[in-house]
Amino acid sequence: DAGITQSPRYxxxxxxxQVTLMCHQTWxxxxxxxxxxxxxxxxxxxxxSAAADITDKGEVPDGYVVSRSKTENxxxxxxxxxxxxxxxxxxxxxxxxxxxxQPQHFGDGTRLSIL
Amino acid sequence: xxxxxxxxxxxxxxxxxxxTLTCNYTNYSPAYLQxxxxxxxxxxxxxxxxxxxxxxxRKERLKVTFDTTLKQxxxxxxxxxxxxxxxYLCVLDDKIIFGKGTRLHILP
Numbered sequence: 168d169a170g171i172t173q174s175p176r177y178x179x180x181x182x183x184x185q186v187t188l189m190c191h192q193t194w195x196x197x198x199x200x201x202x203x204x205x206x207x208x209x210x211x212x213x214x215x216s217a218a219a220d221i222t223d224k225g226e227v228p229d230g231y232v233v234s235r236s237k238t239e240n241x242x243x244x245x246x247x248x249x250x251x252x253x254x255x256x257x258x259x260x261x262x263x264x265x266x267x268x269q270p271q272h273f274g275d276g277t278r279l280s281i282l
Numbered sequence: 283x284x285x286x287x288x289x290x291x292x293x294x295x296x297x298x299x300x301x302t303l304t305c306n307y308t309n310y311s312p313a314y315l316q317x318x319x320x321x322x323x324x325x326x327x328x329x330x331x332x333x334x335x336x337x338x339x340r341k342e343r344l345k346v347t348f349d350t351t352l353k354q355x356x357x358x359x360x361x362x363x364x365x366x367x368x369x370y371l372c373v374l375d376d377k378i379i380f381g382k383g384t385r386l387h388i389l390p
Contacts, residue, residue: 200378209382210326210371225378257325270316273325 170194173258173274180248181282188243188277190258198261199241200271201225201233203254210257216241248281255279284310286374288381295362296389303357303384305372314375315355317346319368320383326371330357362388 171192180186190199201213202225212225214233222233230252232244241260245252255278259271289304305315313334318326332339332348332355339346345358359366369383 202380207382210373210380212378215378259325270328270331271326273327275323275325 171258171260171272171274173256173277175277176275177278177280179280179282182248182250184248186245186248186279188245188256188258188279190241190243190274192239192241192258192260192272194260194262194272195238196260196262196272197238198269199235200259200261201231201241201243202257202259203227203252204257204276205254213243213256245279250281253279253281284308284374284379286372286379286381288370288372288384291382292385292387294387294389297362297364299362301359301362301366301386301388303370303372303386305355305357305381307353307374310374311350311353312374315346315348316373316375317355317357318371318373320371321368329370331375359386364388364390 174189197218200215202210204210211227213227213231214225216222216235219235219238235241255276257273257276259273261269261271286307295301316331317329319329320326330339330346332346334350343360347356367388369385371383372381
């Protein structure tokens with residue numbers, strides 16, 4: 168079925184480790200987004216991408232790296248994980264013509280715990 | 283900086299009544315505003331989009347209003363059902379700023 172999938176659903180790692188969260192969408196949407204969701208903060212944008220090889224920072228980009236070599240994939244990497252990055256991470260996509268006026272389609276999230 | 287606030291963290295409504303959720307924003311004039319529903323352990327799901335030149339938008343039992351003078355959007359669920367229990371998020375679309383959400387509980 169078409170959709171947006173995130174993997175893994177759950178991940179436990181240690182501080183200082185590198186961890187990559189995967190996101191794959193089958194709609195060929197131009198735009199993709201990464202958010203983190205924490206109690207008391209709601210959804211906060213980390214990075215987004217308007218197309219392959221085009222990425223830009225969101226509200227909370229520090230400590231994260233993204234890439235977009237293919238339209239359908241948008242991995243998020245924590246190069247040296249810290250406990251403050253424990254969170255639920257959501258990936259989303261939307262159609263072209265810009266993210267304005269287009270609904271976002273979300274994956275079901277990755278729950279990341281950093282010990 | 284732009285700020286978005288949603289009313290109360292939790293709202294309890296009796297089944298069959300109308301639930302009204304509020305989204306207020308400051309320091310910005312969005313061209314669009316969207317509402318999403320989020321269930322526990324799931325990602326948000328898009329419900330409705332309303333543009334600044336639209337006063338009201340409807341979809342089945344859902345209604346959204348957008349008052350650019352008050353800088354406020356209201357989200358209504360009529361004839362509410364226990365299945366409507368979820369967290370509802372509003373977002374200033376141009377800036378991709380999400381509110382923290384309102385948890386809605388429909389009591390049978």
